[in-house]
Amino acid sequence: MPGADKETELSERIEAFLSELKRCGSGAGSLRGSAETARETTSLLRRITAQARWSNAGDLMEIIRKEGRRMTAGQPSETTVGNMVRRVLKIIREEYARSRGSTEEADQQESLHKLLTSGGSSEDNFRQHFTHLKANVIEAINELLTELEGTTDNISMQALEHIHSNEVIMTIGRSRTVEAFLKDAARKRKFHVIVAECAPFCQGHEMATSLSKEDIETTVIPDAAIFAVMSRVNKVIIGTQTVLANGGLRAVNGTHTLALAAKHHSTPLIVCAPMFKLSPQVSDTPFTRFSEILSKVNAHCPVFDYVPPELITLFISNIGGNAPSYIYRLMSELYHPEDHEL
Amino acid sequence: NEGKELTKEEKQRLRKEKKQHKKNKKDDKGPPEKEKEKEKASVPAPSKPATQSPAHKAPAPVHASESAAAAEKPAKSKAELRAERRARQDSERTSKQGKKEGGQQSASSKPKATPNELQPVVKRLPEHVQVDDPAALKKLAKKLERQQVPLRSDYGYKVSLFSHLHQYSRKSPPTLQISIPATVIHPSIVRLGLQYSQGIIAGSNARSVALLHTFKQVIQDYSTPPNEELSRDLVNKLSPYISFLSQCRPLSASMGNAIKYIKKEISNIPSQCKEEEAKGKLQACIDSYINEKIILASEAISKYAIEKISDGDVILVYGCSSLVNHILCKAFEKQRKFRVIVVDSRPRLEGREALRRLVKKGIRCTYVLISALSYILPEVSKVFLGAHALLANGYVMSRVGTSQIALVAKAYNVPVLVCCETYKFCERVQTDSFVSNELDDPDDLIVTRNGKSHLENWQTVKSLGLLNLVYDVTPPDFVDLVITDLGMIPCTSVPVVLRVKNVDQ
Numbered sequence: 001m002p003g004a005d006k007e008t009e010l011s012e013r014i015e016a017f018l019s020e021l022k023r024c025g026s027g028a029g030s031l032r033g034s035a036e037t038a039r040e041t042t043s044l045l046r047r048i049t050a051q052a053r054w055s056n057a058g059d060l061m062e063i064i065r066k067e068g069r070r071m072t073a074g075q076p077s078e079t080t081v082g083n084m085v086r087r088v089l090k091i092i093r094e095e096y097a098r099s100r101g102s103t104e105e106a107d108q109q110e111s112l113h114k115l116l117t118s119g120g121s122s123e124d125n126f127r128q129h130f131t132h133l134k135a136n137v138i139e140a141i142n143e144l145l146t147e148l149e150g151t152t153d154n155i156s157m158q159a160l161e162h163i164h165s166n167e168v169i170m171t172i173g174r175s176r177t178v179e180a181f182l183k184d185a186a187r188k189r190k191f192h193v194i195v196a197e198c199a200p201f202c203q204g205h206e207m208a209t210s211l212s213k214e215d216i217e218t219t220v221i222p223d224a225a226i227f228a229v230m231s232r233v234n235k236v237i238i239g240t241q242t243v244l245a246n247g248g249l250r251a252v253n254g255t256h257t258l259a260l261a262a263k264h265h266s267t268p269l270i271v272c273a274p275m276f277k278l279s280p281q282v283s284d285t286p287f288t289r290f291s292e293i294l295s296k297v298n299a300h301c302p303v304f305d306y307v308p309p310e311l312i313t314l315f316i317s318n319i320g321g322n323a324p325s326y327i328y329r330l331m332s333e334l335y336h337p338e339d340h341e342l
Numbered sequence: 343n344e345g346k347e348l349t350k351e352e353k354q355r356l357r358k359e360k361k362q363h364k365k366n367k368k369d370d371k372g373p374p375e376k377e378k379e380k381e382k383a384s385v386p387a388p389s390k391p392a393t394q395s396p397a398h399k400a401p402a403p404v405h406a407s408e409s410a411a412a413a414e415k416p417a418k419s420k421a422e423l424r425a426e427r428r429a430r431q432d433s434e435r436t437s438k439q440g441k442k443e444g445g446q447q448s449a450s451s452k453p454k455a456t457p458n459e460l461q462p463v464v465k466r467l468p469e470h471v472q473v474d475d476p477a478a479l480k481k482l483a484k485k486l487e488r489q490q491v492p493l494r495s496d497y498g499y500k501v502s503l504f505s506h507l508h509q510y511s512r513k514s515p516p517t518l519q520i521s522i523p524a525t526v527i528h529p530s531i532v533r534l535g536l537q538y539s540q541g542i543i544a545g546s547n548a549r550s551v552a553l554l555h556t557f558k559q560v561i562q563d564y565s566t567p568p569n570e571e572l573s574r575d576l577v578n579k580l581s582p583y584i585s586f587l588s589q590c591r592p593l594s595a596s597m598g599n600a601i602k603y604i605k606k607e608i609s610n611i612p613s614q615c616k617e618e619e620a621k622g623k624l625q626a627c628i629d630s631y632i633n634e635k636i637i638l639a640s641e642a643i644s645k646y647a648i649e650k651i652s653d654g655d656v657i658l659v660y661g662c663s664s665l666v667n668h669i670l671c672k673a674f675e676k677q678r679k680f681r682v683i684v685v686d687s688r689p690r691l692e693g694r695e696a697l698r699r700l701v702k703k704g705i706r707c708t709y710v711l712i713s714a715l716s717y718i719l720p721e722v723s724k725v726f727l728g729a730h731a732l733l734a735n736g737y738v739m740s741r742v743g744t745s746q747i748a749l750v751a752k753a754y755n756v757p758v759l760v761c762c763e764t765y766k767f768c769e770r771v772q773t774d775s776f777v778s779n780e781l782d783d784p785d786d787l788i789v790t791r792n793g794k795s796h797l798e799n800w801q802t803v804k805s806l807g808l809l810n811l812v813y814d815v816t817p818p819d820f821v822d823l824v825i826t827d828l829g830m831i832p833c834t835s836v837p838v839v840l841r842v843k844n845v846d847q
Contacts, residue, residue: 192502194809197688197787198713199687199688199711199712199713200688200711201791202688202789202791205787205789205791205795205796205797206796208796208797208806209796209797209800209803209806212803212805212806213803215805216805217502217805217807218805218806218807219501219806219807219808219809220787220797220800220806220807220808220809221809221811222687222688222689222742222787222810222811223687223688223711223712223713223743224687224688224712224741224742224743224746225742225743225809225811225814226746227745227746227749227814228742228745228746228775228811228814228815229503229775229809229811231774231775231776232503232776253713253714253717254712254713254714256715256716256750257712257713257715257716257746257749257750260716260749260750260753261746261749264749297697297701297707297708297709298707298708298709299708299709299710300708300709300710300714300717300718301710301711301714302714302717305716305717306716
């Protein structure tokens, strides 16, 4: 049966994606950029929407939630997967509401008035069947994909507004977003970049070689020298793995030290992060990759650091620049509160 | 031979007189003490015709560079010498009446320490932070040529912020340029220089002790040439050795202080003393210096520090400080229950050595890299740091990364204790880590990960620079306590200790 074939193919793809995620996490596979992961997740979700069996929005949301839970369980540190799932869920809700005729925004604003007068009307089962829902949802997901493809360009376009000439900029580790940002600014301005290598994986080395190929004056420093050179740095520009709901960051280890040093010297700390990295989580559990025991010694190698929002000056994303205190508002526009827990 | 020496002396005298004439024409710059130093160094010495004024001062300030002390300190000790020499050479000098009076003044006012100490000091900038000045480089080259010490050339592209510092490669030590057997430089000095430049001996205590032991050997093998006094000739013999060692690796503050002490002791040897007796005295001086300032000091510091360690503590240490390791081992012997977190950093990875020593003792340890600092700090109750030098404005100069540790510890409200012997205190002041530092071999930063080393061909990319700093300075507001052999003091009391030490000497 063609339907069964499609289903098996679909489940195969999902399995392949999950194993890819798990492999990336353990460090054996190549470390993929978050943008790629986001795009692949969204394509997979589009495929699920197209090929899975569902009759109304509620079913579809259930299926996507289930797959989403599996995917996030496979690699908890890769939050873009969960973020994309939540985006798609929001899309489904919106499309459903549009098909039904009401505006979803009105329902979302949980004002006191609404709470008192609504009664039970927000009790929506999403059980109504609409013929064009599938097409609409797929179209909306396509729009999301286009948006994802353009995020890096959108961020780099803002580079000239933030970098003037003869500046000394510091960054840490390797972030494709920051790389594109700096390369775009380097086309018109001359400045100096200091890259902290971020041991033990030393991804800063790759970043430095790639930047110096574009004729940007680059210097590689070991992590221990961050505070020593900070007094000569004009701006700190970093990327991040996740932006948390309170405006804090989960970024590569060493970023908290960098942020504290920048705060001490009153140097602005700018985070370049596309919107798909925004995650509704707030608390942070330290994520340790592995522990080796050499007889009597414990070694720790944390992968990520938590940076509190007080140390951050500005977020640059594909929709423009924002202060950390505004992040919670952006989050409410991207995700529906009921989807925060998948 | 005699004839040649005499003519050399005459030549020197003539040269000196010409210079003094020139100096008299100019306005009197600086205190008379500076002239004193020149006079002292211009003593006729066959192997060292002192021609240029920086050359005179080079022996003293090159190793006093770390503690570019006011000129009063050497002047005071040399004042006595000068009195001796003046008696001998009165007839040979022509026109220094004014300076002589000044000298006598300073000699008589020696017991009154205060008026001299507040005199304006003309501090000469040490050579090793003037690499971007071609004139200074030329002077250095000339001086080294005269002393027959090989000049080491810089390596690789230097980051523009640090163009005033040397950057050497470990693959080309100056020992390669010395012929074997070494004629001008004592072989144990050559060996020491190689050990310094290759990083075999590292750490300020280790370097000072090795230096002092080598000097003992040098003094043992030294024999006074005829017509010379041991007190002056030996000091002149040591100058090329010191230049050579600073070419191998810039001298540390502790080494600088040790050298100043030795030179003072040598100069204080009375001329009637027989050679064997003098040598024995010097050896005993060196032994007592090592014993007092390093070994006993570390015992005293351990005693104070152990009071600060309580049961159940989690102590954070950075890199490998011999003093901090000693304190922890002693505390463990005294049955204190604590565990240690060793923080390490690339590229030196000295923490592994500290880890090895502590684990051998049986102390429970955890090992992290410096980027994991904010992850591990919530568990820590105290931070113990070692120091390379303590500067007169209260800043702590130590291995690069120390200031970062102090910063993050402050953010988490964890007390930071610095342990430092008093012989490492120096009179320099510094506010940032740029003006006076050391650049290590940049190739050390190259590393292979997943089979690829991205920085392998960094020399071919012209806009890429690697920066391998050795030291950084920690501001005193990050440090809560300094434990020294004189007691537990706050960071800002360093100049008080220096003043007390000066008055004692």
